[in-house]
Amino acid sequence: MTDLARGLSLKVGSPVTDETGITGRYKMVIETRRATDDEPETTVFDAVEKLGLKLSSRKVTTELLVIDRLSKTPGAN
Secondary structure: OHHHHHHHHHHHOOOOOOOOOOOOOOOOOOOOEOOOOOOOOEOHHHHHHHOOOOOOOOOOOOOOOOOOOOOOOOOOO
16 A cells, blocks of 8 residues: 555655555556546546545655755765
8 A cells, every 4th residue: 555655646746645554465546537528537536535545635744854965076074
């Protein structure tokens, strides 16, 4: 499920945290489509709900690595 959360982060443009507690590897297909005259749009949120999961927006604490400077030549410590 961690891989799914990582992939969803790219789709929705925000970090997605796996809080399911489900371990193991699963094969899933997330299908979305643009709206047509005949059918409404299917979003990534709709597709995830079809899997029995839910994406909800909220604030969580997460670890973050910040690199404030990068030098091509090594300097003295």
